[in-house]
Amino acid sequence: MHQPQQHSPDMSEADFQVIADIAHQEAGLVFTPEKASLVRSRINRRLRKLGIKRFSDYIAYITSPKGEGERKSMIYSLTTNISSFFRESHHFDLFANKVFPQLLSNARNGGRVRIWSAGCSSGQEPYSIAMTMHSIAPDITKLDIKVLATDIDADVLEVAKTGFYHSSEIENIIENYRTEYFSPSTSGTQNGYLIDNRIRSLITFRELNLLHDWPMNGLFDAIFCRNVVIYFDEATQLRLWPRFEKATAPKGWLFVGHSERLSEKLDTSFQNVGPTTYRLPN
Template identity: 90%
Template sequence: MYQPKQHSPDMSETDFQVIADIAHQDAGLVFTPEKASLVRSRINRRLRKLGIKRFSDYIAFITSQQGEGERKSMIYSLTTNISSFFREPHHFDLFANKVFPKLLSNARNGGRVRIWSAGCSSGQEPYSIAMTMHSIAPDLSNLDVKVLATDIDADVLEIAKTGFYHPSEIENISAGYQKEYFSPSTNGTQKGYLIDQRIRGLISFRELNLLHDWPMNGLFDAIFCRNVVIYFDESTQLRLWPRFEKATAPGGWLFVGHSERLSEKLGTSFQNVGPTTYRLPN
């Protein structure tokens, strides 16, 4: 039987602007009118899930007290969660060859080492960090070395916590790492690979909006915040980088995304020491 094509609800310019304003206010995300079709597509999924027919009704809901939870779900749907293992490999080469050996020496002398993956998405970045460290020091569980992995999206954090990945997601990982750190597994009806508990045990996953307070105690020896602030406007970026400086230990490292740079307007003490790599003086 012929089924007429169902048309998606229309989103007016006013609807778009309200959604864009909320995304900017709550999460620092920037959506220009050129992104209206993207926003419409992603929010349509929320309308279908909730059984809401019109954008205006959806906006009335998310701006009400009853819609606070959905407002967060809307932000999740608008964030871009693209990640892969060992993305931008030059960072991991530098981390393995120059950064971590000194941190490991400190840990073996009774010190603490803390790494932060800010905007960790579905976990590939923090797991890549942990595998890099463990390949150098298999006795990490006996040392005070931890990775904090945070993201604004609670849904992708749940995926990250499982440590379960589709075969296509681990294709770019070396055969040695695959053999050492992954084992065939299933998640419901899905077949894939599970990351070893030795790696999962090094990481703590936490929900965190970078625009809000950061409740962490202590400073970080290295921070990976890559391909995150690119989605923020300049004023938000200018507020964030100094906060990262305050969270970084003397001599600590900051790794950013391939299209991100620390503006000279900042006046921070971070020094550019390589491609998309910064460091604080000791």
Template identity: 40%
Template sequence: MMTELTSSDREFIFSDEHFARIRRFVTVHTGIVLPDIKKNMVYGRLSKHIRKQFNGNFDDFCDAVENGDSEVQDILVNAITTNLTAFFRERHHFDFLSNTVLPELYKKNHLTKRIRIWSAGCSTGEEAYSLAICLYEFFKDKPDWDVRVLATDLDANVLQAAKSGVYDIERLNQLELKEKKMWFKRGTGDRQNLIKVKTDIQTKVAFKRLNLLHQWPMNGPFDVVFCRNVIIYFDKETQAVLFKRFAEIMRPGGYLFIGHSETLFNVNDQFTPLGKTIYQLPS
């Protein structure tokens, strides 16, 4: 049975005021809302940085954040953002993409021969590469088509990992053997427990750092947007703003995929629900 960490159990003093200062910055700059129950999580994720760079002093850390130290602000943002993902997570979304959306876009976009998918909140890249695999499999005999995935995240550390395309082989446990052989290369020697996404798939993905609350430098339009397990960390007002912006940057008839515990109900009415957290803009 787990017990809550108390102030006497902590190595450093982490007061309610420290948590409030951190929470204010995180909400303003990322849109993520940290409830009181996240106080121990925040302490746990930051304590190693406080020990190494601030001699155990949360006051100095909070001062650096509020005084605009970009390096310290990055430490905070990277520590707070949650990065749980997997290849083909919620497989039914990728089945729908391959079996319904891509055939439809193949007919619809036959003049431009262009398809753009956005993985918003891509974490360590598994979702983005899963999307690229779907594109690769559908268009591998259609080389004149320009099909690409934009993958963005707020966390600079996970983006660096994603760009490498290298993962522990255990991350592929849920895939069939033939899928592993088709889409990944296994390391040799002391790297035999690592796999790398094949180049033909990796080159279809562009990874960029992006704060969803800030200005979006890309123009779109996107045919498909995956924004899964991201909005649960935002309040309803922020969610409403984000979904409105998604609608504005998507092509008419475009598809939006969100996480299994998320909903647009009472948040946005621009999209038509298709079931299984899949939505579509009117054409």
């Protein structure tokens, strides 16, 4: 006897618009009607988890005072958390060969060095930065060099903090990094690899919505904000880049994603110094 087929709840155009408006207001995310099926499939998971049968009931919940926490979970479900170690490797080549040696010299002379991975997802980017620095300066933990890694998604940050990755996630890392910085480990019933404490100790993970206040003190010598603003509309991007400029130290660096550019409409001091790479003058 066949089981009755379970149908996903229907999302009306009005439901979609409410979700799209909240995602835009609270996180700068842009969802056009063409993305309705993507939104529906991701929000369906939230309905199943909460035991809600109809989209209209879900909309009533997230727009009520009780739904504030769920609005955050909804936004987490709509963000795209795709990351990999040493993604867009030309940035790490430049960082290793030119950017970090200058910063290291400053640190050895008693200066402080701060790197920001904005939109760090499950941690591969900040860990790649930290491995690059440690491979050049094994005594880095004695110097005032730190990486701040932020993301809007508190759940994905918990994954990043563990430093645990499956073998498929580290297979493209060069062998000497794999053997130096990863050790076989088990998380629950899953086998994988744990990143070394020498690397983890360089990084602080924090939840941060880029559209809200940035509570950090001091300026950053290099900012990696890659494949993040691509999800924002132009108006939001135009507001964000000047904020990144204010957070960047003189002669500091900004790395953006492969399909991102600083708009020509912007009045910032960032100068394009290479593929998707910008720098402030002194």
